[in-house]
Amino acid sequence: AQKITQTQPGMFVQEKEAVTLDCTYDTSDPSYGLFWYKQPSSGEMIFLIYQGSYDQQNATEGRYSLNFQKARKSANLVISASQLGDSAMYFCAMREAYTNAGKSTFGDGTTLTVKP
Amino acid sequence: DVKVTQSSRYLVKRTGEKVFLECVQDMDHENMFWYRQDPGLGLRLIYFSYDVKMKEKGDIPEGYSVSREKKERFSLILESASTNQTSMYLCASREDRADTEAFFGQGTRLTVV
Numbered sequence: 001a002q003k004i005t006q007t008q009p010g011m012f013v014q015e016k017e018a019v020t021l022d023c024t025y026d027t028s029d030p031s032y033g034l035f036w037y038k039q040p041s042s043g044e045m046i047f048l049i050y051q052g053s054y055d056q057q058n059a060t061e062g063r064y065s066l067n068f069q070k071a072r073k074s075a076n077l078v079i080s081a082s083q084l085g086d087s088a089m090y091f092c093a094m095r096e097a098y099t100n101a102g103k104s105t106f107g108d109g110t111t112l113t114v115k116p
Numbered sequence: 117d118v119k120v121t122q123s124s125r126y127l128v129k130r131t132g133e134k135v136f137l138e139c140v141q142d143m144d145h146e147n148m149f150w151y152r153q154d155p156g157l158g159l160r161l162i163y164f165s166y167d168v169k170m171k172e173k174g175d176i177p178e179g180y181s182v183s184r185e186k187k188e189r190f191s192l193i194l195e196s197a198s199t200n201q202t203s204m205y206l207c208a209s210r211e212d213r214a215d216t217e218a219f220f221g222q223g224t225r226l227t228v229v
Binding site for chain 1: 149151158159174204206208217219220223
């Protein structure tokens, strides 16, 4: 079974609107971290936001927030006030503290297109 | 500004050639990784290294080897390049902590003809 599932291959959003990118994960490790990365067409992966499994509050970084629902094993990325520069591929990743030797597992990605 | 630098942005090689992809980081990170990225398949881990001269196989190590002689440098080697190794290759480094993000290089788009 896939450890990280991103069910939306492509998403469209109007400029200045909010958008939610879905991510569900599968782990039996009690301690893990969830990460979101952005990959523009230039190719470089850019870290956006981190959520630890023991964090009580949802992580926020500027216009990015992570809607963490631990019981449902979901870690959706919310981008508020979308900008044209947000058009990119977005990857959800998980790092388990004990299993999988601490390596990160990535989802297949979601391509976001922001319309003017 | 922290940096992970991959030696080439674009590379074209012939089938059967030995190919070296180099990656250097300036952050004194313990962990380094090589990923392969193909459309619809996300990032797949080829190899990673958690210390100098230490390496572990990732999910798709077949046809690849790695070398880490110095902490800052992690090399990916295609012993005999094949057309199915045409792909985007991404190098990353990270501190050995569970809550830290990975820093990625700009990627190398390798075409094997």
